Amino acid sequence: MKLHEYQSKSIFARYGVPIPRGRVAGIAGEAKQIAEELGGRVIVKSQVLVGGRGKAGGIRLAKSPQEAEELATHILGMEIKGLKVRKVLIDEAVTIVKEIYLGITNDRAKRCPVMMASSEGGMEIEEVARKTPEKILKVAIDPLLGLRDFQARDLAVSMDLPKEHWKMFITIAHGLWRAYQENDATLVEINPLVITGDNRLLALDGKMIIDDNALYRHLDLTETRDLDEEAPAEIEARKYGLSFIKLDGEIGCMVNGAGLAMATMDIIKLFGGTPANFLDIGGGAGSEKVAAALRIILADKNVKAVLINIFGGITRGDEVARGILTAIREVKPKVPMIVRLVGTNAEEGRRLLANSNLITAETLVDAAQKAIAISKGG
């Protein structure tokens, strides 16, 4: 789950990371009031869950409360990469002497968190990583020991941070690590961490992603999930524990297992069709979950055929069949459905489905080709 900049920064602040004074606003008048409280010069920052806000014009400097209101009006009407801006963060403007990058994420290959720092922070950090990788410093964090002081100090030394800032940098690095660990984050990032004109370290931006699998330990964070940023179908899918991504094609897919779901999409593409979605019902899905999945797929008006591909292991064919029958009774679908059911309890499943009006297939290729023929008006 991604958190907004204002949410991330307020979490960082709880762990001792200094952030600019500021507040979030949903209407332009509020932005003006906050700017007045902050002394006039402010940054108006769109709060959407995508990168590239600055380049899209969603982050602007206002020299007066009046201008803050105007900019907020403009930015609150914007769409950035398809996401409507509904909130702006009004932060005090500061003079920037230097921009640093500081972040933590999991390194899959090393199987541990890695803290990364660079003296060349700012919008071009990925460019820096590509062209001059030696300028990105990395330290692996032992998951049992946590970040050690010497590691943070090494980063400060290696990136030639002036000595007077070491102590604060180490405090910030520790704060960021604790924010990462205690909230089950998979990413925390401060870009830029700046040295200000009055010689302070300040986290001007913040990003945070929380491990969805660990949300049960963080119910306070779950409540802050911004549903405005997600497609309704994806919200509905999550409610039932389904993994769903909407695409633009014509063949709705319901598959068990992420790998098989991707392979099913690959085959549809390979034989000239277009998948309408990725949908993994997960392992051990019961009939209720299957029915929900089918409702979500059928709600998409582009869908001309539905391909159900279940290879039972922990998922049982009979349970899936019951779910399909429930959904058919409820939704009364008009589009043809192709079902391929194999593996655990598949025979019983096929028996349950024998009397409904479904097209059956033996192999994955067979199923895909039948679905494609139908979606193309066959």
Place this chain on the structure above:
Amino acid sequence: MSILVNKNTRLLVQGITGHEGMFHTQQMVQYGTNVVAGVTPGKGGEWVLDGKVPVFDSVKVAVEVTGPNTSVIFVPARAAADAIFEAADAGIELIICITEGVPVADMMRVRRFLDQRSVRLIGPNCPGLLTPGEAKVGIIPGNIAIPGNVGVVSRSGTLTYEVLAALRLSGMGASTCVGIGGDPINGTSFVDVLELFEADPHTEKVVMIGEIGGSDEEAAAEFIATRMTKPVAAFIAGQSAPPGKRMGHAGAIIEGGSGGAEEKIAALESAGVRIARHPEEIPGLLNS
């Protein structure tokens, strides 16, 4: 012959009395796997499967009484890391965790702990292992594979079944099938399993099923190019997947150019691996 599990496997089932644990224990016993005990805290003293399998409150006691050498875990995600620690602490050397949805921070601590001991973990979020005709540890449907000389290793669950079924349809069997699981941090990598297959005298060919994300397939390509003599065929899932909505730079900095299907396929092809466009092509690639 086989790797990791066989007729000598003495299996413990953690979470045996749960919905999934019970069902799949039944399936494993039916297949002929030697299930010696189960663990469910609070149900110690009970017997399941018509009085055939004793249940204990802890792995420690189950080990003392019944001497298992392998454990399979069916407990809910929030208890999975603890179940792995418990099995390792009790001296089990091969642990298979079927559970899906384990927090990644838990898995990093588990890996760090296990790396300091001689314990092998397979999974989590995996279908387990199947040595056709000998033992089934996990949830792979037993009837979809026959004994043979093809080693199968996969990051996916159900996609593995697809490949086993395709092999069977062409009259080809598997030495052992290993599902290593699709989570970002898991216990056993492609390279670990390829190494075992390379050393196993009864495995003559290998099938590898990968997917987008991470760089485990690239590491496997490197291993195949430099250390493997046996032919390998592969399928990589996710070739049609749209690039995800991404936020933050850290992931891109860490993974650099790897992770996409194209990069993985290119790395494997240059290591001499034959790439299938879909799973049903695999038997043909192994025979040619």
